[in-house]
Amino acid sequence: MTITHADTAQIDASVQAVVRRSAELEARIAQDPGAFRVLTGDRPTGPLHLGHYFGTLANRVRLQEAGVELFVLVADYQVLTDRDVADRLPDHVLGLLADHLAIGVDPARSTIFAHSAVPALNQLVLPFLSLVTDAELRRNPTVKEEITASRQAAVSGLMLTYPVHQAADILFCKANLVPVGRDQLPHQEVTRTVARRFNERYGPVFPVPDALLSAAPKLLGTDGGKMSKSRGNAIALSATEDETARLIKRARTDAERLVTYDPDTRPEVSNLVLLAALCQGRDPHEVAAEIGTGGAAALKRTVTEAVNEFLRPIRARRAAYAAEPGELLRVLAEGNARANAVADRTLAEVREAMGMRYAG
Known part of the structure; x- marks a missing residue:
């Protein structure tokens, strides 16, 4: 079919x-x-x-x-x-x-x-x-x-x-x-x-x-494909801060140093920008402009900090429930x-x- x-x-x-x-x-x-x-x-x-x-x-x-x-x-x-x-x-x-x-x-x-x-x-x-x-x-x-x-x-x-x-x-x-x-x-x-x-x-x-x-908005996985439990490209709500950092570190980007939010032409970079923006409750264009010419390293650092800050209280509550x-x-x-x-x-x-x- x-x-x-x-x-x-x-x-x-x-x-x-x-x-x-x-x-x-x-x-x-x-x-x-x-x-x-x-x-x-x-x-x-x-x-x-x-x-x-x-x-x-x-x-x-x-x-x-x-x-x-x-x-x-x-x-x-x-x-x-x-x-x-x-x-x-x-x-x-x-x-x-x-x-x-x-x-x-x-x-x-x-x-x-x-x-x-x-x-x-x-x-x-x-x-x-x-x-x-x-x-x-x-x-x-x-x-x-x-x-x-x-x-x-x-x-x-x-x-x-x-x-x-x-x-x-x-x-x-x-x-x-x-x-x-x-x-x-x-x-x-x-x-x-x-x-x-x-x-x-x-x-x-x-x-x-x-x-x-x-x-x-639809989030891609860290490999640029569909985010999926089975593909190892998704950040679980239960992931530790170190696991989250490792996943984001190996996420796909591109060779451009200027970080922009343009999902049609730069899907991988834009996906990371969007993830940070969602976690921070901000506009993705604003996040991209703030990173500017920092390149992939600055982008991934921003995303890692945003995700871990956002998930910290959720992870704490989840750990408490999982223990019971x-x-x-x-x-x-x-x-x-x-x-x-x-x-x-x-x-x-x-x-x-x-x-x-x-x-x-």
């Missing part, structure tokens, strides 16, 4: 519509945050990093603080989407919990839960699969991209049906708002399709959730209990709508 020009055009058209809709949604959130429920989450495949923080995590905390109800999914089943086994899963689950608590997700106000611990959620996948066709799943641009990136001769059924599993994740709690990046819009459209078709076939049960497009695995498990157990109560109610409604309540 390959991404075609038609796929790209489809995504571009969706992006423009979602940008306009997201502006309207932000205004509504400011007026009535309690009207929204958000579902978001991550696969526990390794430590979260700065790309995650500036791309999604900070926005989760922002929405929580605004008064939006937040559900955070630890997508442990979905680890198997593109791999044979879930390696070191217990460690990664606890690490994901520690990362979220350290950046400010409050389990007293938000629900953090594990995919595998909510049976009723996963039961929704079967009726939802009946609402989409094989051809629709194979045309999904994000599925195509993920299959290509997997470099596998054959892919599992879980990979192909991943968007439907995400639909169950979102709709089990009747989330009406899903923060996404541009590349996740096709998946989000599958969820909207599933909700609409279920409601048309069986009666109104699910909201048709809106995508809230992230305005966060029993407390992390307690937080997860409470979140699982809340998620199960919600999922059981939703599944009961689904069975009633489908005529599958045979007794009780």
Whole structure:
């Protein structure tokens, strides 16, 4: 499967519509945050990093603080989407919990839960699969991209049906708002399709959730490629100051001594400038001008200081949480209990709508 020009055009058209809709949604959130429920989450495949923080995590905390109800999914089943086994899963689950608590997700106000611990959620996948066709799943641009990136001769059924599993994740709690990046819009459209078709076939049960497009700039890895847990090019929230310095020291730059912020022509240099600017809450052009003709050495020194200063309190909180695995498990157990109560109610409604309540 390959991404075609038609796929790209489809995504571009969706992006423009979602940008306009997201502006309207932000205004509504400011007026009535309690009207929204958000579902978001991550696969526990390794430590979260700065790309995650500036791309999604900070926005989760922002929405929580605004008064939006937040559900955070630890997508442990979905680890198997593109791999044979879930390696070191217990460690990664606890690490994901520690990362979220350290950046400010409050389990007293938000629900953090594990995919595998909510049976009723996963039961929704079967009726939802009946609402989409094989051809629709194979045309999904994000599925195509993920299959290509997997470099596998054959892919599992879980990979192909991943968007439907995400639909169950979102709709089990009747989330009406899903923060996404541009590349996740096709998946989000599958969820909207599933909700609409279920409601048309069986009666109104699910909201048709809106995508809230992230305005966060995309950070590259230190090698100039996509920032990834598996490529060793990302600065983890849990990295030490020395580890951070080593990663930034070997980051790609160029031969120009004058440091400028120009992402189109100088992506590696600009990425480092942007990272420092995000950590300092400043404009990247201002950061670049301040470094001036200092070259790569001055740039990397500035970035290292900015990142370590920014992460210092997060790392301290994370270390404290990580030292108490029993407390992390307690937080997860409470979140699982809340998620199960919600999922059981939703599944009961689904069975009633489908005529599958045979007794009780």
